[in-house]
Structures are given as C-alpha cells and as structure tokens.
Amino acid sequence: MTAKLIDGNALAAQVRAEVSGRTAALKAKGVQPHLAIILVGDDPASQVYTKHKAADSEQTGLKATLERFPASMPEADLLARIRALNEDPSVHGILVQLPIPRHMDTHKVIEAIAPAKDVDGFHVASAGALMVGQPGFWPCTPFGCLKMLDSIGYELKGKHAVVIGRSNIVGKPMAMMLLGRDATVTICHSRTKDLGAITRQADVIVAAVGKRNVLTADMVKPGAVVIDVGMNRNDEGKLCGDVDFAGVKEVAGWITPVPGGVGPMTRAMLLVNTITAAERAAG
Ligand SMILES: Nc1nc(=O)c2c([nH]1)NC[C@@H]1CN(c3ccc(C(=O)N[C@@H](CCC(=O)O)C(=O)O)cc3)C=[N+]21
Known part of the structure; x- marks a missing residue:
C-alpha cells in the first residue's frame, strides 16, 4: 500500500472533542x-x-x-x-x-x-448561502470531506478537484466548497463521457455516486487524494464505498476507507452545525 489513510473515526473524535468544548462554554452561559x-x-x-x-x-x-x-x-x-x-x-x-x-x-x-435551524444544510436557503459565500449551514457530508482534506494540510488552491456525482446533498455542495477554496473543479456524472480521462487529471477525487467500483486504479493519477463518499454493500453484504479500495490504494497518495471514513465525519459535522446554530441563537 502506498497511499496514506485518512482516518475518519480518529478525526471525528477530534471534532467531537471540539464540539464538547463549545457546548460547555455555551452551557456556562x-x-x-x-x-x-x-x-x-x-x-x-x-x-x-x-x-x-x-x-x-x-x-x-x-x-x-x-x-x-x-x-x-x-x-x-x-x-x-x-x-x-x-x-x-x-x-x-x-x-x-x-x-x-x-x-x-x-x-x-x-x-x-x-433556515436558522437547518443543521442538515438541505434547505434552499442553505444551498443558496453556500453558493454565494454567505453564512449558513453546509451539508454535513461534503463539509466532512473538506475537513478531511484540511486534516492532512492539503492546499486546494489551484489544484484540479474532480467530483463524481451531482446530488444536491453531496456532489453539488462539494463542488461549491472546493471552488470556495480556489480549486479548479470538474463535476462528472452518469452521462460523462470517458470518466477516466478526466479523473486521471485530478489532484483530488471525491467519489459520491452510490455505486461500487466507480473509481479504479487505472483512473487515478499517482499521488492523488481520493475521498470515498459511497455507502454500498458488496456481494458478501459488507459495507463498501464507490472506490475499488484495494486497487486504488496502491496508486493514490491519500485515501479514505469505508467504513471509518466519510460516514463518521458526516455524523460529527452534524454536531458542529448544531452547536453553531445554538451559538448563533445565543448571539
Ligand atoms: N436528514 C438526513 N441527514 C443525513 O445526514 C442522513 C439522512 N437523513 N438519511 C440517511 C443518510 C445516511 N447517513 C449516514 C451517516 C453516517 C454513516 C456512518 O457513520 N457510517 C459508518 C458505518 C455505519 C455502519 O456500519 O453501517 C462508516 O462509514 O464508518 C452512515 C450513513 C446520513 N444520512
């Protein structure tokens, strides 16, 4: 294995510890x-x-x-x-x-x-706020993916980020967040022609399709960062992502596992959004 693992469980524990501190401060008030x-x-x-x-x-x-x-x-x-x-x-x-x-x-x-209580970030007002760079709530899954990139000190400015998937709760908001960090962003989807030709140019790949083996080793540039949002079951009923982990980990520079990757971070970012909502309400 050449890729380093981004441990979602460990990072989520750190995020929860930060939330606990903020909760204690608010309770003191x-x-x-x-x-x-x-x-x-x-x-x-x-x-x-x-x-x-x-x-x-x-x-x-x-x-x-x-x-x-x-x-x-x-x-x-x-x-x-x-x-x-x-x-x-x-x-x-x-x-x-x-x-x-x-x-x-x-x-x-x-x-x-x-909208002030929309901690999932699914309301059109939340989506609009993200798009124009105003304070709101970011959807927990892409927010968690961004945190994972930050956790490895990754500089997104000028990098090519490829998002596979265009859902309202992951793909589209993920693209906006990456754009907000000055990445060059490409959004791919089910009608994209020659997906591999595009992903091979990527410095960062976020796979958010909901289908196994959407991303295989031959589609990844050596050293790229691969974030796997997928939650699928394989033939043995085991949880697996959208990425062929066994193959891609030999090529990528960093990779997130499933389970123990984006899932725990999604849950952690819900807590972040909730404490943020409470802090805003408290003024
Ligand atoms: N209003 C709303 N908000 C959501 O955020 C929402 C929702 N509805 N409906 C369902 C999906 C799914 N979702 C998951 C979050 C974390 C894990 C997670 O923590 N997964 C663990 C594994 C869990 C297992 O073993 O099954 C992991 O990846 O390590 C999974 C799934 C949030 N969702």
Missing part, C-alpha cells in the same frame, strides 16, 4: 444546545442512524430529542410539528431523517424547516 431529530416510519436503517445521531449528541453535551411518528402520519401533521419546533426557542437544530414516506413531498418538508 445558561444555554443548553438542543437538536430535534424527527423519524417518520420504521425503516430499520433510519432507526439505527437516528439512534447513533442522538447518542453522538449526548456524548458531546448536546441535548437530542428523538421524535418518532408512524409512516401513516399525514404530511400536514409533520409540517405542523416542524413549524412548532421552528417557534420553540429551546430547539436550535431540526433534522428530518430521510427518506420520508412516499406520500410526503420531501422538498416541501425540508423547506418547512427554519
């Missing part, structure tokens, strides 16, 4: 930072994720309230609950776990969250 997590339905994966998020919060001194509702909940009731949380000054962050049941309009539900 009489403010209890509080994240409201809404889970609609009984998807097993979502139940596990939301429990993890609540446990992470409690570990860093943040209060987390997990509210569970049946899949049959009318959309109007969910919107009303979100509006009540918007008005509640003791709540600083609101997260609606996705996916939500199909009879609900995800866009409408996200837009109901007050």
Whole structure:
C-alpha cells in the first residue's frame, strides 16, 4: 500500500472533542444546545442512524430529542410539528431523517424547516448561502470531506478537484466548497463521457455516486487524494464505498476507507452545525 489513510473515526473524535468544548462554554452561559431529530416510519436503517445521531449528541453535551411518528402520519401533521419546533426557542437544530414516506413531498418538508435551524444544510436557503459565500449551514457530508482534506494540510488552491456525482446533498455542495477554496473543479456524472480521462487529471477525487467500483486504479493519477463518499454493500453484504479500495490504494497518495471514513465525519459535522446554530441563537 502506498497511499496514506485518512482516518475518519480518529478525526471525528477530534471534532467531537471540539464540539464538547463549545457546548460547555455555551452551557456556562445558561444555554443548553438542543437538536430535534424527527423519524417518520420504521425503516430499520433510519432507526439505527437516528439512534447513533442522538447518542453522538449526548456524548458531546448536546441535548437530542428523538421524535418518532408512524409512516401513516399525514404530511400536514409533520409540517405542523416542524413549524412548532421552528417557534420553540429551546430547539436550535431540526433534522428530518430521510427518506420520508412516499406520500410526503420531501422538498416541501425540508423547506418547512427554519433556515436558522437547518443543521442538515438541505434547505434552499442553505444551498443558496453556500453558493454565494454567505453564512449558513453546509451539508454535513461534503463539509466532512473538506475537513478531511484540511486534516492532512492539503492546499486546494489551484489544484484540479474532480467530483463524481451531482446530488444536491453531496456532489453539488462539494463542488461549491472546493471552488470556495480556489480549486479548479470538474463535476462528472452518469452521462460523462470517458470518466477516466478526466479523473486521471485530478489532484483530488471525491467519489459520491452510490455505486461500487466507480473509481479504479487505472483512473487515478499517482499521488492523488481520493475521498470515498459511497455507502454500498458488496456481494458478501459488507459495507463498501464507490472506490475499488484495494486497487486504488496502491496508486493514490491519500485515501479514505469505508467504513471509518466519510460516514463518521458526516455524523460529527452534524454536531458542529448544531452547536453553531445554538451559538448563533445565543448571539
Ligand atoms: N436528514 C438526513 N441527514 C443525513 O445526514 C442522513 C439522512 N437523513 N438519511 C440517511 C443518510 C445516511 N447517513 C449516514 C451517516 C453516517 C454513516 C456512518 O457513520 N457510517 C459508518 C458505518 C455505519 C455502519 O456500519 O453501517 C462508516 O462509514 O464508518 C452512515 C450513513 C446520513 N444520512
């Protein structure tokens, strides 16, 4: 193996320690930072994720309230609950776990969250703020990827960063963050012709497609930094990313593993956004 590993678990622990410090400082001023997590339905994966998020919060001194509702909940009731949380000054962050049941309009539900409490960074106001460089909340996954690059002291200015994937929650915001650091950014996607010809020019590659082996060793310039956002299962049911880790680690300069890479950082950045929301509310 030539590539060095960027350890998401270790970095997330550091981030949580920083959040704990900020939480303690706010508590000393009489403010209890509080994240409201809404889970609609009984998807097993979502139940596990939301429990993890609540446990992470409690570990860093943040209060987390997990509210569970049946899949049959009318959309109007969910919107009303979100509006009540918007008005509640003791709540600083609101997260609606996705996916939500199909009879609900995800866009409408996200837009109901007050932008000042949008700790997922999914609201159009958050996306707009990122695009124009105004304070807001950055989506946790690309924010975590940027932190991972910072953790190795990587200078993005003038580098060619290639993002594979154009989702609203990872690819597009990731590209904006890299652009904000003066990288030259290329966004690739399912209709891109000759992906390898583009990725071979990259100094940094962020793979965020949701498909195994999207990036293989022959597509990577020696020494490049490879960030793997993928969360897939292989034929044995084991968690794996979008990157052919075994092959690419022989070529890349740095690489993130799955599990133990971007996933833990996504969870850590939610805590950062929540304490930031509470600090802003406290003035
Ligand atoms: N409103 C909303 N916000 C989200 O941020 C959100 C969501 N809905 N819905 C689902 C996805 C998925 N997601 C993950 C975060 C961390 C890990 C994570 O920590 N993964 C571990 C492994 C966990 C395992 O073993 O299954 C790792 O990569 O090491 C996974 C998945 C956040 N999501």
